[in-house]
Amino acid sequence: MNKLISILKVIIHTFFWPLLIYGLFLMLNEIQGLIIGVLLLILCFIVFCMGFIGLLKGNISIKFKYKRRGSFLIVSLIAFSTTFFSVTNYILDSSLSQSLSARVKNHYYVEALLVEKDRIFERISFLKTLKSKADSASTIFYEKTDDKLAAAASVHIRKVQAYLDMGIDNHKPVPVTIILYRNPLIFQKHLPRHSYENLQALYVPSEETIHLLVTKQMDIDKARYLELIGHEYTHHWIVSYLAENGMDNRHLPRWFEEGIAEYTGKQSVRKVPNFTPLNLLPFSRLDSVEEWAYENRRNSPHLPYRQSYYAIDQLVRDGKEARLKNLLLNKKENFYKLFQKEIGMSVIEFEVRFLRDEMRLYRETRGD
Structure with a gap:
């Protein structure tokens, strides 16, 4: 014994x-x-x-x-x-020219030991070829020619953070890392496995990093670039905000979190897209990451990002913006039951109403 x-x-x-x-x-x-x-x-x-x-x-x-x-x-x-x-x-x-956070180090260690041992050195070697710009909110890695884009991203992040503080709750996230790519092949190589197609930007929570592919269109239209920065930084803000409250984002339907990110990204560049008729999906079919990825495939007849944007836009126009905090911080109750309690109608009723209202305004604008 x-x-x-x-x-x-x-x-x-x-x-x-x-x-x-x-x-x-x-x-x-x-x-x-x-x-x-x-x-x-x-x-x-x-x-x-x-x-x-x-x-x-x-x-x-x-x-x-x-x-x-x-x-x-x-x-x-x-x-x-x-x-x-x-x-x-x-x-x-x-x-690297920055002090890595414990979470980022943990990701590198796990990736090196359990996934691909050589990938950690490839990532570090690639980042060493880039310039970097750091402040209290972000560290940005970029090619020499993208100095202005990096500076614009740094300023824009503070703007988005102030907007989220005002709209949801006061919160200062841990600094986010942003890597700007010009080569699509290198961009894809540095992303984790995913199911999205035609991806231009992705936030990876385990790395606290935004990977963003700078395209020629963004060189012409900088608003599109800043909109993506705002969208992905909102994901970082939400994950950090939930972590501060002892939670993660697994309890949130994908359409809800993506809707907030899409709405914030567009608001940050003062972009208000006009409503266009779309094949509406029940939000219950946009709940998981897998469902979201499936409906965002190339040949999908649906527009989940646009639909989710319209939903958050409708909540804000209904004066329900303050309810977003309660929905984000929901720990115990089923999201859809809490939604009905906070908004005063079920998600299905809400979908029908905002689609009907948007279609009415669309017809009036066109003079139908």
């Missing part, structure tokens, strides 16, 4: 210490990581030497006891994990 308890203790310590060191190094920068790494290695070396000396003083012909073997195993694991995280921590922080 004592041997079993000793083995269990060794197993627990074997997992506990590397995880503790991993968490520590996520929060350290390159210099701090090296200092702590060296101190931990020295401590491990001292413990190892003390154990080895004690072993030499005893009877060498006798096999190690479980506790002694377990101690050597634990010390070895601590030394190995300390060395590994010291080196990788230094490479990550010193290679």
Whole structure:
């Protein structure tokens, strides 16, 4: 029984210490990581030497006891994990011209260990070829020719943040990373697996990063570029806002979050698209990421982004903008039940009403 308890203790310590060191190094920068790494290695070396000396003083012909073997195993694991995280921590922080957040580091570590070991170095090598611009709200990586676009994005993010603070709630998100691409192939290569087609921008929550492909159309029409920045930054704001309140966005229907992002993006550039008739989808068919991706395929007869924009636009025009906060922070109640309570009608009734009103205005404008 004592041997079993000793083995269990060794197993627990074997997992506990590397995880503790991993968490520590996520929060350290390159210099701090090296200092702590060296101190931990020295401590491990001292413990190892003390154990080895004690072993030499005893009877060498006798096999190690479980506790002694377990101690050597634990010390070895601590030394190995300390060395590994010291080196990788230094490479990550010193290679890029910004201090990486714990979440971003965690993404790189997991990606390197479990997904593609070479991809982490490819990403870092690519970012080192770009210029960067950083402030309290964002860090932007861009090609030398896109200095003005990077500056415009930095200013626009603060504008979008002020708009969201006023419309939903006061919140200061963690700084977002933005990577501007010119090459579509490199852009696609740096995105996680997804089902979207003709994608020009994507926010990746695990990286706290916006990937954006700058097109020739955006060079001509900068409003389109800033609209995308506003849209994707809204996703970052929502994820950060929910995290501050101990939540994530999995409880939100996709149409609702995308609608807020689409509405905010267009409002940030003072763009108010005219209503155009569309094949309306029940919002219950735009609930999950998979459903959203399916309805956004190239040959889809539906326009989910436009439909979701109209829905949020209608809520704002109905004076229900203050209700968005309650819908975002819903923890316990079914979203659609809460929607009916907050808005005063079911989602189906709301869909029918806003479509009917928009069609009436559309006909009046055309003189039908």
